Amino acid sequence: MRFPDCCAPGTNSGNYILDSSKLKPYNSDMNTKDIGPQSLLEAVRYYSNLDVCHNYMAKLKWPNGILTCPKCGAANVGFIQSRRMYQCKSQECRKQFSVKVGTIFEDSPLGLDKWFVAVWCITNAKNGISSCELARALKVTQKSAWFMLHRVRLAMKTKTFNRIGGNGAPVEIDETYVGGLAEHMHKKQRAIRITSNGVAGKTAIMGLLERHNGKKHSTVRAQIVPNRQAASLHPVIHKHVEPGATIYTDSLAGYRGLNPTFDHDFVDHAESYVRNGVIHTNGLENFWAILKRALRGTYIRPTPKHLFRYLDEQILRFNERKGTDAQRFHFVMPNTLGRRIMYKELIGTVFEH
Numbered sequence: 001m002r003f004p005d006c007c008a009p010g011t012n013s014g015n016y017i018l019d020s021s022k023l024k025p026y027n028s029d030m031n032t033k034d035i036g037p038q039s040l041l042e043a044v045r046y047y048s049n050l051d052v053c054h055n056y057m058a059k060l061k062w063p064n065g066i067l068t069c070p071k072c073g074a075a076n077v078g079f080i081q082s083r084r085m086y087q088c089k090s091q092e093c094r095k096q097f098s099v100k101v102g103t104i105f106e107d108s109p110l111g112l113d114k115w116f117v118a119v120w121c122i123t124n125a126k127n128g129i130s131s132c133e134l135a136r137a138l139k140v141t142q143k144s145a146w147f148m149l150h151r152v153r154l155a156m157k158t159k160t161f162n163r164i165g166g167n168g169a170p171v172e173i174d175e176t177y178v179g180g181l182a183e184h185m186h187k188k189q190r191a192i193r194i195t196s197n198g199v200a201g202k203t204a205i206m207g208l209l210e211r212h213n214g215k216k217h218s219t220v221r222a223q224i225v226p227n228r229q230a231a232s233l234h235p236v237i238h239k240h241v242e243p244g245a246t247i248y249t250d251s252l253a254g255y256r257g258l259n260p261t262f263d264h265d266f267v268d269h270a271e272s273y274v275r276n277g278v279i280h281t282n283g284l285e286n287f288w289a290i291l292k293r294a295l296r297g298t299y300i301r302p303t304p305k306h307l308f309r310y311l312d313e314q315i316l317r318f319n320e321r322k323g324t325d326a327q328r329f330h331f332v333m334p335n336t337l338g339r340r341i342m343y344k345e346l347i348g349t350v351f352e353h
């Protein structure tokens with residue numbers, strides 16, 4: 001179907017209080033810098049209009065305005081404006097669906113007004129936001145907020161990574177340990193972590209940071225690794241870094257043997273933190289500091305099972321740190337499409353906040 005004029009994406013009813021020339025509805029063809037809400041307060045007001053949210057999602061999902069039934073694929077689809085629902089007109093199907101279908105919002109009883117504000121808050125909270133804080137802000141239960149957080153984190157996961165270091169920009173590589181103290185853990189958890197890791201109660205994370213090459217700011221990627229041995233670290237480096245790239249690390253034995261595939265140099269932290277002005281891992285140290293502040297301050301004790309989701313969240317905020325709050329929001333929103341996670345996939349080891 002084609003959208004009737006009244007509900008075409010980007011169309012606004014015109015009688016909404018925030019319909020002003022200053023606050024135009026979002027349109028993906030436009031530069032988002034100066035349009036739409038720019039602050040949390042503006043976002044809460046702007047997206048309190050469910051028509052605005054509906055139109056935004058419809059534009060993302062069906063950019064050419066042509067939509068088909070998600071069940072039978074028929075192109076003959078009607079729109080029930082009073083309920084903001086679509087209905088397949090095929091006699092055998094008659095499927096009703098909303099813009100939430102096939103997105104991280106699917107099956108959620110919560111309105112898009114709350115979801116949009118949740119995405120805004122989570123993508124822009126520099127130190128992260130706990131499910132308790134989100135629950136209070138949105139007036140939802142903590143359980144709902146916890147689920148919302150994980151769904152939004154899924155949208156914050158970077159889809160594909162190209163190899164780094166191929167443009168002459170040096171790559172810093174470092175690792176760190178995160179995780180709660182063993183004595184605060186449940187006995188069963190403690191046993192799992194100590195035996196699986198070697199370092200009591202801690203999980204090893206490896207990070208790779210491509211320094212800015214004069215055009216853009218540095219960007220990071222990170223992942224959980226079983227330990228700091230060469231057998232764990234080297235495959236990650238070969239997967240993510242262009243052969244021949246310049247790599248800077250500390251003097252950890254696990255990084256030996258990277259030459260001659262890479263141009264590897266290291267700094268011995270027992271002697272100094274910077275050698276020859278450029279050989280250091282300070283960019284990653286900065287990222288670790290931000291990550292640990294969020295983990296300690298906001299998330300209390302994420303279980304290893306969910307740690308990668310917190311990592312995804314922090315990586316996106318770090319890599320998009322030069323953008324405005326609005327730009328980060330519009331950056332994440334397209335990734336709400338085609339991604340779903342069910343509650344049962346998340347529960348099982350739910351202790352964190």
Ligand SMILES: [Zn+2]
Nearest residue numbers: 069072088093
């Ligand atoms: Zn159908």
